Amino acid sequence: MRRRSGLIVGMLATLALVPALVLAQGTSVKPEEIKALLAQAGAPVRFPGADAVIVFDHRDVEVEDSGLSRMVQHTLTRALTLAGARELSVGLFPYDPLSADVTLVRARVHLADGTTRDIDPATVQDAPDPASLIYWNARHRLVPIGRIEVGDAVEIVTRRVGFTYALLAGDDDEGRFVPPMRGHFYDIVPFYGPYPAIEQRYRVRIDPGKQLQYQVYNGAAEVADRIEDGRRVVTVTVRDFKPPTREVGMVSPSDVAPKLLLTTAADWKAKAVWFHQTQETAGCFTVTPEVKAVADAVTRGLTRDEDKVAALNHWVAENIRYVGLHMGAGEGFTLHPAAMTLKDRGGVCKDKAGMLVALLRAAGLESYPAMTMAGERIERIAADQFNHCITVWRKPDGSTVLLDPTWVPGAREMWSSREQQQEVLMGLPEGADLLTTALSPASDHPLKVAITSRLTGDGTLTGTLVAQADGQSDAALRRLYRGRARTDWAAVDASFLTLTEPRAVVTSVERTDPDDLSKPFTISLRFSIPSYGRVLADGALVVVPLAARHPVGIASRADEMQVSIAPKERAFPMRIGCTRLVTLSERLTLPPGVTVTGLPEAKQLDGNGRLWSRWTVSGGELVIDERLELTTRIVEPAAWPSLRAALESFRTLGDTMVLVTPVATARRGAPGQKSAGRQAPPKPQPERPMEVAR
DSSP states (O other), rough: OHEEEEHHHHHHHHHHHHTTHHHTTTTTOHHHHHHHHHHHHHGGSSSTTTTTEEEEEEEEEETTTTTTTEEEEEEEEEESSHHHHHHHHHHEEOOOTTEEEEEEEEEEEETTSSEEOOOOOOOEEEEEEOOOSSEEEOOOEEEEOOOOOOOOOEEEEEEEEEEESOOOOOSSTGGEEEEETTTOEEEEEOOOSOOEEEEEEEEEEOOOOOOEEEEEEESSEEEEEEETTTEEEEEEEEEEEEOOOOTTTBBOOOHHHOEEEEEEEEEEEHHHHHHHHHHHTTTOOOOOOOHHHHHHHHHOOOOOHHHHHHHHHHHHHHHSSSSSOOSSSSSSSSSOOOHHHHHHHHEOHHHHHOOOOOHHHTOOOHHHEEEEEETTOSSOOOOOOOOOOEEEEEEETHHHHHHOOTTTTOSSSOOOGGGOOOOOOOOOOOHHHHHHEEEEOGGGEEEEEEEEEOTTTTOOOEEEEEEEEEHHHHHHHTTTTTTTTGGGGHHHHHHHTTTTTTOOOOEEEEEETTTTSSSSEEEEEEETTTTTTTOOOOOOEEEEOTTGHHHHHHHHTHHHHHHHHOOSSSOEEOOOOOOEEEEEEEEEEESSSEEOOOOOOOOEEOOEEEEEEEEEEETTTTEEEEEEEEOOSSSOGGGHHHHHHHHHHHHTTTOOEEEEHHHHHHHHTTTTTTEEOOSSSOOOOOOOOOOOOO
């Protein structure tokens, strides 16, 4: 490591003296041209709201026969506000020493008065990246630009060698920079960021025999594809990019903003075959006596394959801690040996997935790893768009089942439905095409809240709340407990009411053990809430039915209570946590001899948000029935109005006050009020959609 650091310092000093390298690769712009470009960039009024503008960003890539790539990047960015000037005062360039390196060629400040100030390359600092949960020795180069003013511009030229993900170290010093799929090249080029950009250009030179494929997504670009000096040269230019207005809850920018994908892999099947062979060659799933002993112990007494798979999946989920430690070579596409993971009892997603593969094989089941991208869409171009590893169980009939021990701790599911509508590439021996996980029906994730309550004349509300859940709704309730000391669980129990109504007193609790995944989660709370109903001067009560306020949803920070409904229209798709079915009901016994007014009309809305609600008075009870269904995880802009309408109506019900008035008071009021007393039933009324009196 000491020798490599010395080499890097030497490269920094040498490269600072040879801007000809940049000129040769076509990324340098002459000083007089920079002056002209800055003048053309104009004043801040040309880019309202922007803190800075990228005048140009040029990336030139040379690909070698091994697949190793070298890139020279030349950027010029102008500060438009004080905030932008602060952002540009430091240049930060992250890299993974196992697979890439980045060096500074030139850093220069172009002052607004026309003069320039160069940054000494010797001042560049190399430091560890801040990290949590995953500690893989990622680093960054920090370039101290120093104080700049509004109107100043920062020019930076860097040289990068290597690729994004690490695998096994090579034999020579630069062997670690050769991509895992040796001889192949891929790149993912985002043409987006926080600042507008006047010109962004990406140019790659490659052997024509490597069959380079590429595609621009989510925008227009100028493309040139030609042969120059025996090399294939592809140039993609995007002009006048303006950052889209961020929408709350929208999908990843990668799904909607301009980007370029390039790859020499033939297709996803070829990538899947390579992924499979890489793991098998490395012996990642070798069944050692220790691995076999765990598999035997966990599956003892189980006869059905489904039960064995479930037991092993959840054993890995609960017993292998999620933590990424630097273990030398193999922090990327090569999974660590299962025996190592078992010994350490820790690892990241790939280690948990590999551990499960080995345990399933030890139990006599066929299993393989798979790759996916949590939080972003994977495009059809077979570039390596992955950030997560999972497990595949192949049944005797040839069908496959996805398992995710990383995402199912505390969940009764085998595969987290928070990953529905997400692309997956299975590492099967024969290869596989990219698949998209199925939409999980809302009925698989039910939350049912039933309240039986009684309201007295002084406004006190007493009763019982029972919540039952399954699927991801079940997991959301368990998460409130898991990771907290059992001595804190009583406070969690009470929070199902106290976060909505702080005066609530929970008098008794019955619930399932949050750590017991054998049955759905259920909790029953007996409660009393003094002065819940506001007493008016004439003795009438103003009440919001407790069920309609959805206290369980508030406590669990459920999507139906958290998703913002602020934008009436959306330009981009949005993503919620999971599909979901919420059923709320309450049977509220009223004081004798009262009338109820202010009941809302019945509702029935369809679409991506389906809502059905009905409030009635019957036999001395105020009866609340509501059902909300969130039917999809990814909501397209055209479907947003229906979901928004359902959420808005659902939340409006939670703010709806009804007036409970004693009969004697009601008689002095306007006619048409309905008595809820048992001794004086109302006269028969014509049939209506809801039995309410107004």
